[in-house]
Amino acid sequence: MAHSPFTVSQLASLLEAEPVDSDHLIEGIGTLQSATEHQLSFLHSGRYQHQLSSCRAGAVLVRAEHRDDVTGIALVVADPYIAYARATALFCGLSETGSGISPAAQISPTALLGDHLTIGANVVIADGAQIGSGVTIGANSVIGSNCVIGENTRIAANVTLYHEVRLGASCVIHSGAVIGADGFGFANNNGEWIKIHQLGSVRVGDRVEIGAGTTVDRGALDDTVIGDGVILDNQIQVGHNVNIGDNTAIAACTAIAGSARIGKNCTIAGGVGIAGHLTIADGTHITAMTLVSKSILQPGVFSSGTVMEPHQQWKRNVVRFRQLDELSRRVKCLENIVKQHTEGQPE
Template sequence: MQLSLAFIVEALGGTLRGNPALEIQGLAPLESAQSQHISFLSNPRYQAQLRATGAGCVIVAPALQDMAPTGVALIVADNPYLYFARLTQLWRQQQTRSRVPGIHPSAVVDPSAQVDATAFVGPLCVVEQGARIGPGTVLKSRVTVGEDCVIGARCILHAGVVIGADGFGFAPDGERWEKIEQLGAVRIGDDVEIGANTCIDRGALQDTVIEDGVKLDNLIQIGHNVRVGRNTAMAGCVGVAGSATIGEHCTIGGGAVVLGHLKIADGVNISAATVVTKSIAKPGHYTGVFPLDDNASWERNAATLKQLHTLRDRIKTLEKENKP
């Protein structure tokens, strides 16, 4: 497949410096790109790669446009990384024939479920009674949508996603556990993307809610009655325990855990592998990763860490007493 630079700029905007008839055959990193490829530079630290690139065209910010080798075409854009993201979408659209809406013959859809005529339900999917699938939504292979769960418009659910399994609810009864039936559902907004084998549990009484624009990576667990705010993104293996509320425009790094019933404000960024043990009321970047060590040393250091505040006060007192 080939796309001309003229076609790309007409579709995505930007300012072209170079031959509009140049045909691009693929996308590639700066260091390996050849004359038939288009690449991008978003981080000024990699200017050396721009100077040495063999790419036919590079997407650059205005401040870097004079650093490219002679003969390399440029698309000048304010945000090269965002432009590149949109270019990948354009490339995929042109590379593959548009997915035909409909229900794959191997899918199982309950007669009471509502699947929009423009949605696609892929191989071996299951859509249970009362569920609703919105316009333009794509369920890839082996997705399960539980009873009464709602998925909005233009969502993408990757292979193995489970929406609406029972939340983890049990009442102790002596030495045994009594199941608490999960009577809520899951409501997913528009433009949500959910990675492979991610699970979102149905609510116990009220619904679990994933708002518009949320992006979830693979192997994420969202517990019952969680609410995730608009345009929040979570990396792989995040776990959010039941009844936690995550604000809008948050990011949560891979392997992080948010404990149940906590509230996270809008605009919070949580580092990978952090365990969030208390609510966060202010936007900002939060990290809670304790360095790896052998267990005995770790326990000693952890015990000392709890005393740091007291030790600091004692040191300040000693400094004052010994001041000349």
């Protein structure tokens, strides 16, 4: 594959745009407002259309209908946002071949290593781990015993994988993520907590992204399972024995309690709490900071909480919230009285 910079003609071909004949060089990507003449830009949404006239980008990804609004070179594609996503891979500077294994890495002689690896300084790989070809592991990450990491998966610096965790191919795991720590399992014996050692592990599918500081606990007996193509943002908590279906997307700071089963193609916003041992249907959408305390058996959009308001007004309303059941009874009582007194009377 060609490397940056690209000519506009090359980009048109790489991004499956209508062919363009131009040797103008493109070195990066910018927004419509910030892009310079050697950058590519894109029109994602009609509401930014007015920015096209002043855009200085050397080339702009647009739908056919906006072709004539581009002052520079229009790259006409079916979906400019998807073309933009593909373009970012061309300019992100990821090395395409392994840059080798740091002499300061600590790798067990019983680990099995694939080809074309990039393993940073102070990485620790324990006994029996299997590292697929093309894998990158950032500095100071720790790979526990008997872990299996699929091909071309990229693990950033300071990641921790406990023992026997299995990651699929082409995953991305960000710094501070912890996969396979003990699930929160304890039995209460007359007030004291007896630890339930967590004997399962974690299985992560292919093309999964796990954000910075996200924690995925190992299962109690069976495994915690994350499907293919799942994308998890930062600081998400995935409890033991949770099952997340393929291509589900979860935003930052969401917490999922143990044994919850989340369907495929769900989108779960940030700060959501999902109770344990429930089921969420495929294709469900949950809005930010919702508490999901019951199963969702039919897909839809679900919410809880209240919306922001000025504090003084909010204070008056929350006091009333605590009287809401009583208020409801008073209204019922009024309705009864009014009904009695109006029956038989002319309106």
